[in-house]
Amino acid sequence: MPERLTLSRRIRLVSLTAVSALLLSSCVSSGGEPGAEEAEAEQPITPTSVPAEALPGEPAGYTEYYEQELDWSACEATMRCAEVTVPMDWAEPGSGEDLQIQIISSDSGGEDAEYLLTNPGGPGSSGYDTVAETASAAFSQELLEGFNVIGFDPRGVHRSAPVTCLDDAEMDEYREQVTDEQLDTEAAYAEARESASELAEACESESGGLLGHVDTLSAVRDMDVIRAALGQDELNYLGFSYGTKLGMTYAEHYGPRVGRFVLDGMLDVSIDAHELNLGQARGFEEALENYAQWCTEQETCPAGDTVEEVTASVQDLFAGVQESPAKGADGRTINVSTLVSGFITPMYSREAWPVLSEALSMALQQQDLSAFQYFADLQAGRTPDGSYEWINNFAFTAVMCLDYPMPEDPEQIEAEFEEVSEEAPTFGPYLGHRAVVCEEWPAENVSEPWEPDLAEVEKLLMIGTTGDPATPVEWAENMHQEVPQSSLIIREGEGHLAYRSGNSCVDEAVDGYLLDGELTEGRTDC
Structure with missing residues (x-):
């Protein structure tokens, strides 16, 4: 098995493409209501x-x-x-x-x-x-x-x-939170909103009026x-x-x-935010099938001998970490959000598929998720010393909430989430819903498709x-x-x-x- 240094070198160029993409991030972003004067002027x-x-x-x-x-x-x-x-x-x-x-x-x-x-x-x-x-x-x-x-x-x-929302230590703590991504109960929905609200206060405190512009x-x-x-x-x-x-x-x-x-x-x-999310979820589902086909054609595939077996292995891996988050070598919690983010990163390029297979082999055969944690850290901008070069998830959320109107009706949110989960059964259940984030955002939506x-x-x-x-x-x-x-x-x-x-x-x-x-x-x- 290659050493971490080898994985690091091989994934670095791949990550440059991944972070340039629309991030499939289900992390919760900032909230709060603008003041009366700000709301009137906006x-x-x-x-x-x-x-x-x-x-x-x-x-x-x-x-x-x-x-x-x-x-x-x-x-x-x-x-x-x-x-x-x-x-x-x-x-x-x-x-x-x-x-x-x-x-x-x-x-x-x-x-x-x-x-x-x-x-x-x-x-x-x-x-x-x-x-x-x-x-x-x-x-x-x-x-x-x-x-x-x-x-x-x-x-x-x-x-x-x-x-800006969180410092390095707070960002680590935020990423380690174990929440129910699947929004399939009232309690899960309430938990997601609470997390969004807490981050909202931090973002508004650190970034102020910039969030609306x-x-x-x-x-x-x-x-x-x-x-x-x-x-x-x-x-x-x-x-x-x-x-x-x-x-x-x-x-x-x-x-x-x-x-x-x-x-x-x-x-x-x-297209609106739901269509965007649905299109990307389907895209990654198809990419997984294409990777699985390639994997089964190699001398060995760590996840199975057929496309169906590989897909099932990945789904079981996600579900297992959703149920029981793991611990990384450095003591940080590896939850399902970290795992899915780390899994998606090497899927952006076919050249990274061998690296994805190595990471899957570590996860399935050794119960070692450190490679996926490493890829997720690259996606999040975290360096090996624990500092963050640039946390792009917060800017991503700020732009998305301003650019796309989001539904306010919980029933519509649940229906859209269920459609994404049905259309993309591997990734959809872990993508959350941006409306949960944006309904807590301090600045109002200003644009639309x-x-x-x-x-x-x-x-x-x-x-x-x-x-x-x-x-x-x-x-x-x-x-x-x-x-x-x-x-x-x-x-x-x-x-x-x-x-x-x-x-x-x-x-x-x-x-x-x-x-x-x-x-x-x-x-x-x-």
Whole structure:
């Protein structure tokens, strides 16, 4: 059996993809009610209800943000960094608190190269880290030589006014809580709400009014200020997973400023939170079946000899830890949330399936869940010394609660939860329901799904992958139908995201469009 160091090295690159995805997190997030003045001032904004003239650009009050000059400084050995100032509340620019958005430039294209903005997903993932730590893996050499690639941490994320709730020790304690994820009784529902309420108080205490202003539309307004500060008339953009929603929202409101846009791992912006959760749960269920088929074709498979046996072994493992949580080598409790999170992480890439088999072998044959705990720690941002580099789950929750209206009726919540559990019997019962989280959130929902109308956008490139568990291929196909002028590439394969996954057809198409403007119309299968 490989040593932990070997597992660590092999899973590190995989985790970079996993944390970029829409996180299937059932952890409970913050709550409380806004004060009377705050509630009165907070006006719901939906992507389809804000006229273009109400967005930043020419109107008075936005000038100081759009005309700012960047103060670049050397960082990360060969790169440059700067901060972009934006208003915390875009409805009241200049009258309240400002935020500093951290950006980083690869500086790989040279002084005269155009900029390419990128976002790795989440919501909650760091675009700064993507460029600083994995530029050579995330982008082709041709793209790095053709552009200065810009990574940014959106508002509420890591270096840009991060959503903060708990310190390191409190986060460990929170993750170790043993709660009933399945919401199948009144007591379980009450317990989940109590946990949500307790965390809500901590988030409101640490993050205050920021919690009401980390929605996607506000982040997109920041993106347009970044464009202006970089001196670009149009924005070139490469977005992954949730980053595709940022791209679609930008295109909705700033159509004339859209340059070359590539959206990989499409999120369907027209579906509600339940449909999103259901689609992802089905996606991971299918990914498990595909892994199981692969596993049974290997010389040995630790979980069984047939797809059915492998699936049953995983379901039994989850149920057993749900009933009797385990203890890790460091004394921390490994509950079913930790196990499921750790199991999902290596499912994002087919290349990680051998690692998943090793972890399963340890769990089933040695009753050792330490590998899954390790993967879950990577997902949560926990380092080996017990500190957290960045807790993206809180930013994820903040964005989701603002972006998606949630049901308030317990019967509807239970019905939706039961549907997910039936459609995805392995993962569904452990995903919880975001409404339990969001009904305790301190800030009110401000946005909702919408049908895209990108009439002012000439063209853009969408990408989906047939075996993508986090952003099912149907979402890319749906968005392509909604935006007739878009081009669509479908990668045949497993895993989340298509660009730089080893498919030269995809890589050449993306690079060709971004660098030379070459774009095949309609659909292309790779």
